[in-house]
Amino acid sequence: MKRSPLLSVAMPPHTHFGISVAEIHLNQLLALIPAAAGGVLLWGLPGLRTLLLAVGTTVVLEWLTGRMMKRETSVLDGSALVQGLMLGMLLHAAAPWWLVLIGALLLVVLAKQFFGGQGGYLLQPVLLTYAILLISWPGQLNTAWRLGGLATAAQPIEPLLAWQSFGPGAADAYPLGNLLLGLQTGGVASGMIGLLALGGIYLIIRGFIAWRIPLAFLGMAFVAALALHLGDATTYAPPGLHLFSGMLVFAAFFMATDFSCAPVNPWAQVIFGASCGLLAILIRTFGSYPDGTVFAVLLMNLVQPLIDRVHPPVIGVEVASR
Amino acid sequence: MKAERFFGLRNPRIEMNDWQGEICTLPPPAKVRLPLIHPDGTELEPLVAPGDRVVRGQPVATAPDHAPLHAPIAGEVLESGPLYTPAGEQTRGLELSMAEEDLWARPHTLAEPDLATPDDVRALLVELGAWTWATPPAPGDEAPLPAVDAVAVLAIDQEPEIAVQRRFLMELRAELSRGLSALARVAGNARLVLVVPESLQDEARGAFPDVELFQVGSDYLDNDWRLALARIAGTGNLTRAAARQAGLLAITAEEAACLGLSLEEGQPGTEKLVTVSARSLPQPVTVRTRMGTPVNHLLAQLDIAVEEGDRVVFGGRLRGEAQFDLDAPVTRETDGLTVIPAADAYCPAEAPCINCGRCVHICPVRIQVNLVSRYAEFALVEEAFQQGAHACIECGLCGYVCPAHRPLLQYMRFAVRRYHEALAAAPTTDEPAGPEAPEPDSEPAGESTPAVTA
Ligand code: SF4
Ligand code: SF4
Numbered sequence: 001m002k003r004s005p006l007l008s009v010a011m012p013p014h015t016h017f018g019i020s021v022a023e024i025h026l027n028q029l030l031a032l033i034p035a036a037a038g039g040v041l042l043w044g045l046p047g048l049r050t051l052l053l054a055v056g057t058t059v060v061l062e063w064l065t066g067r068m069m070k071r072e073t074s075v076l077d078g079s080a081l082v083q084g085l086m087l088g089m090l091l092h093a094a095a096p097w098w099l100v101l102i103g104a105l106l107l108v109v110l111a112k113q114f115f116g117g118q119g120g121y122l123l124q125p126v127l128l129t130y131a132i133l134l135i136s137w138p139g140q141l142n143t144a145w146r147l148g149g150l151a152t153a154a155q156p157i158e159p160l161l162a163w164q165s166f167g168p169g170a171a172d173a174y175p176l177g178n179l180l181l182g183l184q185t186g187g188v189a190s191g192m193i194g195l196l197a198l199g200g201i202y203l204i205i206r207g208f209i210a211w212r213i214p215l216a217f218l219g220m221a222f223v224a225a226l227a228l229h230l231g232d233a234t235t236y237a238p239p240g241l242h243l244f245s246g247m248l249v250f251a252a253f254f255m256a257t258d259f260s261c262a263p264v265n266p267w268a269q270v271i272f273g274a275s276c277g278l279l280a281i282l283i284r285t286f287g288s289y290p291d292g293t294v295f296a297v298l299l300m301n302l303v304q305p306l307i308d309r310v311h312p313p314v315i316g317v318e319v320a321s322r
Numbered sequence: 323m324k325a326e327r328f329f330g331l332r333n334p335r336i337e338m339n340d341w342q343g344e345i346c347t348l349p350p351p352a353k354v355r356l357p358l359i360h361p362d363g364t365e366l367e368p369l370v371a372p373g374d375r376v377v378r379g380q381p382v383a384t385a386p387d388h389a390p391l392h393a394p395i396a397g398e399v400l401e402s403g404p405l406y407t408p409a410g411e412q413t414r415g416l417e418l419s420m421a422e423e424d425l426w427a428r429p430h431t432l433a434e435p436d437l438a439t440p441d442d443v444r445a446l447l448v449e450l451g452a453w454t455w456a457t458p459p460a461p462g463d464e465a466p467l468p469a470v471d472a473v474a475v476l477a478i479d480q481e482p483e484i485a486v487q488r489r490f491l492m493e494l495r496a497e498l499s500r501g502l503s504a505l506a507r508v509a510g511n512a513r514l515v516l517v518v519p520e521s522l523q524d525e526a527r528g529a530f531p532d533v534e535l536f537q538v539g540s541d542y543l544d545n546d547w548r549l550a551l552a553r554i555a556g557t558g559n560l561t562r563a564a565a566r567q568a569g570l571l572a573i574t575a576e577e578a579a580c581l582g583l584s585l586e587e588g589q590p591g592t593e594k595l596v597t598v599s600a601r602s603l604p605q606p607v608t609v610r611t612r613m614g615t616p617v618n619h620l621l622a623q624l625d626i627a628v629e630e631g632d633r634v635v636f637g638g639r640l641r642g643e644a645q646f647d648l649d650a651p652v653t654r655e656t657d658g659l660t661v662i663p664a665a666d667a668y669c670p671a672e673a674p675c676i677n678c679g680r681c682v683h684i685c686p687v688r689i690q691v692n693l694v695s696r697y698a699e700f701a702l703v704e705e706a707f708q709q710g711a712h713a714c715i716e717c718g719l720c721g722y723v724c725p726a727h728r729p730l731l732q733y734m735r736f737a738v739r740r741y742h743e744a745l746a747a748a749p750t751t752d753e754p755a756g757p758e759a760p761e762p763d764s765e766p767a768g769e770s771t772p773a774v775t776a
Pocket of ligand 1: 681684685686687688689691713714715716717718719720721730731734
């Protein structure tokens with residue numbers, strides 16, 4: 001008798017929608033590329049150098065750590081590519097090579113693999129890395145000081161810092177249109193407001209990120225800044241300046257939405273986003289860092305598991321509510 | 323199966339397909355195999371021994387309070403090793419070989435019941451072979467049952483590619499009609515509700531003008547039995563026990579038709595409709611075959627070749643069970659047979675959850691699948707239950723959308739099962755700490771559930 005063929009067995013479902021983690025990351029990469037290109041246009045070769053250095057070292061380190069842990073490599077899921085690029089975009093064009101290298105090392109080893117890799121971390125790795133760098137080498141990350149030598153169309157000092165240092169009159173040097181185009185001092189591409197928003201909207205339309213988080217984030221930031229500004233227009237910067245400067249938009253679309261450390265339930269997402277926005281404005285206004293967005297998001301990352309308990313009850317069974 | 327996604331702004335929609343086409347009756351197989359287990363997990367005791375001769379329709383195995391199993395063919399009882407349920411659990415089995423003449427048993431006569439109490443309706447349905455939702459309460463489930471308020475006849479299918487129950491609104495209307503009138507006779511004061519898909523509502527209304535209709539949409543989830551019944555009961559609660567408490571009995575259209583045959587002709591059901599889909603068929607076909615028919619026979623009759631590495635599934639692509647053996651028999655629950663070529667057979671991976679939330683958004687009963695699946699992964703069974711894992715209707719959609727390709731349905735089942743095992747092991751006098759005791763039979767058929775006295 002003919003032997004019957006060996007069948008493949010697996011648990012249901014036996015079919016799949018077709019989406020993969022790599023696809024999500026590739027789309028994020030796609031969404032970042034316009035802003036990254038804008039940054040390279042603005043900062044020229046030094047900008048490109050920072051980006052390539054960050055991406056290259058991150059990817060290589062991700063591969064190396066995978067090898068060392070004898071795990072299947074996680075490079076192919078694209079997360080290192082995206083996160084490396086985001087790190088490069090946050091750092092400024094004149095960042096010394098060793099700073100970028102340390103950044104990549106922190107990003108891959110400390111912020112990601114220590115927590116269990118993609119999906120395991122509690123704090124957005126790029127933000128965590130940036131925060132550590134910012135605290136450890138404040139001078140190196142001081143754009144006003146470091147970028148003075150590079151010739152660009154951007155004002156030599158960050159808009160928010162200018163406002164804080166020179167008062168309301170400084171805002172005139174920063175027309176909102178220019179800020180939208182990215183003509184501001186800061187990371188290589190973290191200030192490319194318009195292009196970043198475009199990428200973010202692309203991701204929302206394709207369903208790769210949750211729209212509620214950036215919307216609540218930016219909406220709340222706007223409202224909070226507006227309230228402060230209406231209270232005292234000479235001390236507090238106008239909402240437009242807040243929204244269009246620094247890394248607020250970058251964080252709202254690309255970092256606060258990082259799945260691993262953002263809630264998944266609709267109202268929890270709104271609460272999370274809004275809290276990020278509020279905190280960012282508060283830290284910017286009352287804290288000692290001109291751009292406190294990074295700390296706002298990291299703080300909210302910490303309480304995300306609690307926020308995510310806000311969800312409608314399961315249908316069909318009584319569950320002891322706790 | 324059609325799944326569309328409007329950019330990413332809404333969940334994929336899976337539409338039920340409306341397959342037409344003739345239903346052909348396949349010649350009986352040379353051998354049938356019958357797993358001796360009721361879908362609710364009760365083992366059946368054989369009434370015949372190897373060497374006995376049986377006729378078609380003769381009871382061959384039974385268990386108290388359950389419908390007997392009838393021989394689907396006339397022939398001889400063979401020695402049989404263990405068989406497997408569609409879900410792969412080992413059970414005792416019976417094997418019959420076909421005799422030259424497919425003789426029917428003498429029509430059995432059912433006493434026209436005196437429907438004094440609602441329990442009689444239940445008992446009768448059980449005796450007639452209604453097995454899905456009419457099963458008697460598990461031992462220990464002491465809550466008195468309310469009067470049967472409604473008997474729901476499900477003319478809807480559980481998988482997009484399967485068209486079995488719906489056929490009873492189309493070409494097999496006459497059979498259903500006989501079943502419905504038989505049901506109306508025995509159901510006493512209970513309402514009869516025919517659950518039909520929207521697309522066939524006109525046919526249903528024309529054919530059964532006196533029967534109350536309940537329409538469901540064309541979406542995969544609209545056609546889920548549990549969800550549809552919950553809407554009829556108006557309870558929002560989906561477990562089988564809850565449906566019973568709401569006075570709701572449910573049987574499929576095919577069972578109703580069987581019941582008609584049984585009451586009118588005295589012939590118990592020995593046949594089964596199965597929708598077969600395979601790449602070599604231009605579209606899925608529905609065939610009528612004997613219960614206990616091995617897959618091999620079905621495939622041979624339909625000229626479907628199975629290659630090394632292909633997947634053969636009882637049921638459909640979303641919630642069907644892969645079989646490892648081409649001798650696996652068609653049972654009363656087998657509405658579909660799907661052959662998936664090796665290249666298309668999706669294999670989930672053991673991958674970490676990236677917390678994207680897709681599973682949570684698509685879950686029809688709002689389970690936090692991202693959390694529960696991780697609890698299950700690390701055997702944190704109690705935690706899974708505090709999240710309501712036992713509400714899962716096993717639709718399979720979470721696994722269908724997960725970008726990390728995690729075996730989510732498997733995790734859900736694992737959690738439910740482990741929890742019931744833990745409850746069974748614990749002394750029943752102690753309230754289990756933390757989670758509420760789940761409904762005793764809220765888990766999938768195929769495993770007997772421990773009784774829980776709270
Ligand atoms: S199978 Fe998944 S999506 Fe379906 S009910 Fe269960 S947990 Fe929810
Ligand atoms: S769909 Fe998969 S990866 Fe996404 S949250 Fe659910 S389990 Fe995690």
